[in-house]
Amino acid sequence: MNPQGTDPKLIDALNRASSLELFQLSAIIERMLVDPRRILAVRTNMNLGQTVRFLDWRDGQMRHGKVVAMKDTQVTLHEEGTRREWKLPYAAVEPPDPVSPPATASARAAPPQSMPSRGDFRCGEKVSFDDRYLQPQVGVVVRINQRTATVDTGNGHSWRVPFHMLRQVFDI
Structure with missing residues (x-):
């Protein structure tokens, strides 16, 4: 039972591996993915x-x-x-x-959307962005800098975020 496109030598090597070795390999691959x-x-x-x-x-x-x-x-x-x-x-x-x-x-x-710029944001405004780990963050703009906004997420962290990464949040 050989999956299509898989090297037979690789399948043979995996068949000879112990369950612990396969589990370790699985954990490494999962982290990489x-x-x-x-x-x-x-x-x-x-x-x-x-x-x-x-x-x-x-x-x-x-x-x-x-x-x-x-x-x-x-x-x-x-x-x-x-x-x-x-x-x-x-x-x-x-x-x-x-x-x-x-x-x-x-x-x-669709017309090309313009990138958000410094003029699109104000202090006290609620914004969201994705951090470097692709986790969504929501906070309030506390300072407008030349190229970034300082955003306080309320959990003791402040982020300096480029304007093009910010999205405005509207409370409904």
Whole structure:
């Protein structure tokens, strides 16, 4: 029972490994797959509505799906053929080509959004951003600097965040 595209020598080596060695290898691989740098490598060129290839873990086949949502550690894809939704880790998605434009006509027709700048934010305003570990942070702007805003998250931490990474938060 050899998964498609897997080197038979690798399968043989894994079959000879002890359960403890396989568990250690599994733990190492799991840590590597959730590394924010790897997630960013896939996420950087990915857009909502874009068609990407992903691995179906059940049979090892590559499938095509449209990006419908992107979270911190997983992406939601709508498979074109079966109309099925998949919630997958970014590691299961083939990194998109950096030069390919978004697949949908609506994404191409939309005017380019301008990057937020210094003038878009005020002291006391509630904002959110993703930290370097891709964890969402919410806080209040306490200072406007030349290129960054100082944001107090209320848990004893202050962050200096570039304006292009900030999003305004509206309480409803």
